[in-house]
Amino acid sequence: MSFPIIFKAYRTAVSMLEPAVLGLLYWRRHKGREDRTRLSERQGYPSRERPKGHLMWVHGASIGETLSLLPIVERMTQRGLSVLVTSGTKTSASLIARRLPPGAIHQFVPLDVPRYIKRFLEHWHPDLALIAESEIWPNTIMALAERDIPLVMVNGRMSDRSYQRWQKMPGIIRGLLERFALCLAQTSDDAERLARLGAPRVIVTGNIKFDAAPPPADPRVVAHLSGLIAGRPVWLAASTHPGEESAIIAVHRALANRHPHLLTIIAPRHPHRGPDVASLARQAGLRASRRSEGIHPDRATDIYVVDTVGEMGLFYRLSPIVLMGGTLVPIGGHNPIEPAKLGAAILHGPHVHTATEIYEALDRSRGAVMVKDSATLARAVNELLSNAALTRDMARKSGEAVQALGGAVDRTMQSVESFIVQAKLGARR
Structure with a gap:
């Protein structure tokens, strides 16, 4: 897999700055922004065994994104698939732990450091990666592409503000979006912006947050x-x-x-x-x-x-x-x-x-x-x-x-069906 020189330079720079990133991680722990008992997960070290069989990786950055993915996680586990759910905040982790269905497990997402990502992927070996909304991390995207793991953006959005910023770096955003096998956008405006920035395959599926069950209460x-x-x-x-x-x-x-x-x-x-x-x-x-x-x-x-x-x-x-x-x-x-x-x-x-x-x-x-x-x-x-x-x-x-405004989960599952079938048949490997 060939990448533009700027991505390779970014990878090298982040690798060299790994001690500083680790220092930031410990500072965040000191400030109470990281889970002290699970800090190693942010460095790619697993705290759980990998389930046997096919594994889907589903990622949401924080509470809203992660909770909105629960209907998709439930659909996948109902089909007998194991699901790894990752997020990046303490609050999202504590909520998700209570609401994940059987067959799904939670880990903190590793920081976008090459060694951390490599460690994470070598343990989990996901068959498919679903990333919510607008999480675009270059080292993670490159690592997935190098391992031929299909990457799909779900509930994708590209605000006008973000679009204007990315237009100033057209080569970078095109090089990243080209690595997505599919982008599922919330709206036609989101889809148009993603396509203009270089996403090769974009479908409007709607906002899956409309399909999420309301939060429970005793x-x-x-x-x-x-x-x-x-x-x-x-x-x-x-x-x-x-x-x-x-x-x-x-x-x-x-x-x-x-x-x-x-x-x-x-x-x-x-x-x-x-x-x-x-x-x-x-x-x-x-x-x-x-x-x-x-x-x-x-x-x-x-x-x-x-x-x-x-x-x-x-x-x-x-x-x-x-x-x-x-x-x-x-x-x-x-x-x-x-x-x-x-x-x-x-x-x-x-x-x-x-x-x-x-x-x-x-x-x-x-x-x-x-x-x-x-x-x-x-x-x-x-x-x-x-x-x-x-x-x-x-x-x-x-x-x-x-x-x-509901129905986005059905359309999302239909859109990723071919990737699930491919994983279950073992075609990629």
């Missing part, structure tokens, strides 16, 4: 917390980022007199920020408690900070109104599909460029409303808290909009 815990907050007006701000919590707290203060016993739930995108969010609320004169401390919201709680992992299914079920974070600040917006499927009216800010299709569909259906700042957010929350019929109507429409 019915007993739902019932218990529902009883604790019964009769109180409640709204939730999910996956928030710095700069958003202050606006949310301002909304609570503005509405507290109009809606006595108002409970505002804030779930920061990164749970380790829980103490900071609670501190902001207390500085504003509000009573805040944190989920991670084992405290339940009582009648005295104004702001309840959900700084735990794997409980969004619970809190989406408790709140009829959900503001999606990452939209009031220029993050690009997080996935609103889960709260829509669980019966919530959706609010979001103007920054939704990473999930434009989803938010446009919700807005068109009137299952979601865009707000611009804390003032417009306060008006929207006030209207929904004051009008239960409007809230229920928005929730119904958001659920219908998401349901109408």
